[in-house]
Amino acid sequence: MSQTSNLSPTTELEWTEAGRPHPHESAVLHVCGNANYTDDLPELQGTLHAALGLSAQAHAVIGNMNLERVRQVPGVVAVFTAADFPGDNQCGPIIRDDPILAAEKVHYAGQPLFAVVAQTHEQARRAARLADITYHPLPAVLHAREADAAGSYVLPPMHLQRGNPETALEQAPLRLRGQWQVGGQEQFYLEGQIAYAIPAEGEGMHVVCSTQHPSEMQHVIARALGLASHAVRVECRRMGGGFGGKESQSALWAGVATLCAHHLRRPVKLRADRDDDMLVTGKRHDFHYDYDIGFNADGRILAARIGMIARAGFSADLSGPVATRAVCHVDNAYYLSDVDIRAVCARTNTQSNTAFRGFGGPQGAILIEYVIDEIARQLDMDPLDVRTHNFYGRNDDEGRNITHYGQKVADNVIHELVAELESSSDYRQRRTAIAAFNATSPVLKKGLALTPHKFGIAFNVTHLNQAGALVHVYLDGSVSVNHGGTEMGQGLHTKVAQVVAHELGIPLSAVRVSATDTDKIANTSATAASTGADLNGKAAQDAARQIRQKLAQLAASRFGGMPDQVRFHAGTVVCNEQRCSFLELIQHAYLARVQLWSDGFYATPDLHWNGNTMTGHPFSYYAYGAAVSEVIVDTLTGEWKLLRADILYDAGQSLNPAIDQGQIEGAFIQGMGWLTTEELVWNSQGKLTTHAPSTYKIPAISDCPADFRVKLFANRNVTDSIHRSKAVGEPPLLLPFSVFFAIRDAIASVSVHRRSPPLTAPATAESILRAIHAMHTSE
Ligand code: MTE
Ligand code: LUZ
Numbered sequence: 001m002s003q004t005s006n007l008s009p010t011t012e013l014e015w016t017e018a019g020r021p022h023p024h025e026s027a028v029l030h031v032c033g034n035a036n037y038t039d040d041l042p043e044l045q046g047t048l049h050a051a052l053g054l055s056a057q058a059h060a061v062i063g064n065m066n067l068e069r070v071r072q073v074p075g076v077v078a079v080f081t082a083a084d085f086p087g088d089n090q091c092g093p094i095i096r097d098d099p100i101l102a103a104e105k106v107h108y109a110g111q112p113l114f115a116v117v118a119q120t121h122e123q124a125r126r127a128a129r130l131a132d133i134t135y136h137p138l139p140a141v142l143h144a145r146e147a148d149a150a151g152s153y154v155l156p157p158m159h160l161q162r163g164n165p166e167t168a169l170e171q172a173p174l175r176l177r178g179q180w181q182v183g184g185q186e187q188f189y190l191e192g193q194i195a196y197a198i199p200a201e202g203e204g205m206h207v208v209c210s211t212q213h214p215s216e217m218q219h220v221i222a223r224a225l226g227l228a229s230h231a232v233r234v235e236c237r238r239m240g241g242g243f244g245g246k247e248s249q250s251a252l253w254a255g256v257a258t259l260c261a262h263h264l265r266r267p268v269k270l271r272a273d274r275d276d277d278m279l280v281t282g283k284r285h286d287f288h289y290d291y292d293i294g295f296n297a298d299g300r301i302l303a304a305r306i307g308m309i310a311r312a313g314f315s316a317d318l319s320g321p322v323a324t325r326a327v328c329h330v331d332n333a334y335y336l337s338d339v340d341i342r343a344v345c346a347r348t349n350t351q352s353n354t355a356f357r358g359f360g361g362p363q364g365a366i367l368i369e370y371v372i373d374e375i376a377r378q379l380d381m382d383p384l385d386v387r388t389h390n391f392y393g394r395n396d397d398e399g400r401n402i403t404h405y406g407q408k409v410a411d412n413v414i415h416e417l418v419a420e421l422e423s424s425s426d427y428r429q430r431r432t433a434i435a436a437f438n439a440t441s442p443v444l445k446k447g448l449a450l451t452p453h454k455f456g457i458a459f460n461v462t463h464l465n466q467a468g469a470l471v472h473v474y475l476d477g478s479v480s481v482n483h484g485g486t487e488m489g490q491g492l493h494t495k496v497a498q499v500v501a502h503e504l505g506i507p508l509s510a511v512r513v514s515a516t517d518t519d520k521i522a523n524t525s526a527t528a529a530s531t532g533a534d535l536n537g538k539a540a541q542d543a544a545r546q547i548r549q550k551l552a553q554l555a556a557s558r559f560g561g562m563p564d565q566v567r568f569h570a571g572t573v574v575c576n577e578q579r580c581s582f583l584e585l586i587q588h589a590y591l592a593r594v595q596l597w598s599d600g601f602y603a604t605p606d607l608h609w610n611g612n613t614m615t616g617h618p619f620s621y622y623a624y625g626a627a628v629s630e631v632i633v634d635t636l637t638g639e640w641k642l643l644r645a646d647i648l649y650d651a652g653q654s655l656n657p658a659i660d661q662g663q664i665e666g667a668f669i670q671g672m673g674w675l676t677t678e679e680l681v682w683n684s685q686g687k688l689t690t691h692a693p694s695t696y697k698i699p700a701i702s703d704c705p706a707d708f709r710v711k712l713f714a715n716r717n718v719t720d721s722i723h724r725s726k727a728v729g730e731p732p733l734l735l736p737f738s739v740f741f742a743i744r745d746a747i748a749s750v751s752v753h754r755r756s757p758p759l760t761a762p763a764t765a766e767s768i769l770r771a772i773h774a775m776h777t778s779e
């Protein structure tokens, strides 16, 4: 599928386990089916299985909950409701507005009301359908604009202003106003939500679950059961994908499984089937925009007034930081001098929307790309030229390098990166060739687009930017690492192991990362915001460095010379022109009673944020990228295909170019699904009707372009990140903006005028056809 990438090892590193394209640490286990996910663990004797009973109504007071028929199903052991929590029935990650099991009222169709525990998974699922529940319906608000009109929000509105947007808008020679929207997206991790709760001694609890945030699970469970945190141990070896959907919303499943296990003192597993998973959990926020833009004849944006409505769903969950990230990404790669941005989190009677790869960043950035696409059509310019006219200034261009929230862009490479991609992708020649093709092809139309991105790296909630690690060196020279990050397929454990191997000068095969475990590292942050390797890599480096320093002192005392001149290299220790193996030094250290394990800690420096003024320095650095996509659209059916995609991504000095390439490809295809085929549909009663792969279409391998060229941009982080690398998890999700705008470009070609196709996201085949129809009818 993929072709080239610059896999050359980094030059500056003298020992290169970091920076090399090592395979994922579990690659062999993955392909052999031997990697253990939570549901693969051997079940303990006496294990019971739980299922959830879900609300049939979107908004109602719960009348009578008759669970007799549920209890009578053969195999059923117990039924639990909100009243059974000894502690706090609450899983809201920031604000406590999120019950684990609904009490008194239901706020969306699909909200869990009770849990039934049975001998088998199948029995529990069947029983859960048999409840007799009466509801006293309340008016349900299902649409974001409806909630906005009613002023119904889950959080106070946000506002950011810079310069004098009113005057700048009035004085701008040209003006563009409108509304637009992008849809939500289901995370569709292949492994669904699951928790396995095992009672431990006393009232203790050991919970194995699929979560990006073991510490948060520990806290939710401890509060729900009225226990101290030290009584609850949460463990996760790996997830079969999280994509943000297991950052906060694994808590409901962990909370319910543990509630059942607590009362029954037996192990209880709660595994969501796909329909329940999609009906219960929140998704990417759909966004609804109002924009008013002032610009000039060169296509330069002079002023912008932007309103964003994020559909939060029934509770706050992570909507606050999601909306903040959206506000901080409406600039994407462009300098916006005078802006007025408002963002609200609309309260609707639907699932509580949550983190999803990009975390509001894509929803912020795509709006300005849409605006630029509109400006280009209005001025009859190539959209790429409008883009480059609006880029942030180069780093020495004082005045055009401060973001609307006040952070200086000190690492801008977008000019060079886009120039390189424009040339390597033959953008201009292909533009001409496509125009010629379209002129002679009445039904099939091609389209082309290049879109850039700039993505801020760090949790925008400053205190979350911390991490811890433990490194243990054993007497056979093997090394065990544990850190607060979780593995969801993104290759975090591989990268952290590479950092430790590099630090100790040993081969990667000598290092193993063990399961994330709240008994090992306390008070961890979610593995999110693409910061997994930045934070945990630095923490593990800190731990490994402390061990290396002790070993260096020992080597110097044995061989002479200075400790800081001791070299650890390829399993060998070189000191004062003498050498011994790492293993010999370890054994010597043990006999000399030197500590061979250490903890490590890292807190990202120089971050601050004022939530009231929405200004500060929320990001450690920016990751840049750009993509060129070429599509072909069948104007009679609305079907289309991505023919070729060229990507250039700035991973700084990549920790692992092979893993980064996989992340870029995966994010690109996932983002393409969001903007094209993935459509969430709720019926007029507020029930999600697209709750299985039969009705919700994620991309398949056949949707990947036959010609897919992914390259890493030669760069080095100016910020002191781990080995000067840059994050890669989320930013490439913005690259398939180019697919959406290429489709729009193809549609525009059916009209001789350069008019704007009315196209919102997702651009499903139906909406593509509607846009084509509109182009014909209004000609
Ligand atoms: N890659 C895989 N294979 N599976 C995932 O669930 N999640 C993404 C990204 N890449 C994800 C993934 C998201 S939402 C984030 S925030 C990052 O990985 C988290 O990991 P990192 O910080 O270690 O990059
Ligand atoms: N901020 C952010 C967050 O930028 N990304 C996240 O994933 C996140 N999660 C929780 C709180 N703030």
Ligand code: MOS
Pocket: 212, 242, 243, 244, 245, 247, 355, 356, 357, 358, 359, 527, 528, 529, 530, 730
């Ligand atoms: Mo990723 S959305 O920050 O889990």
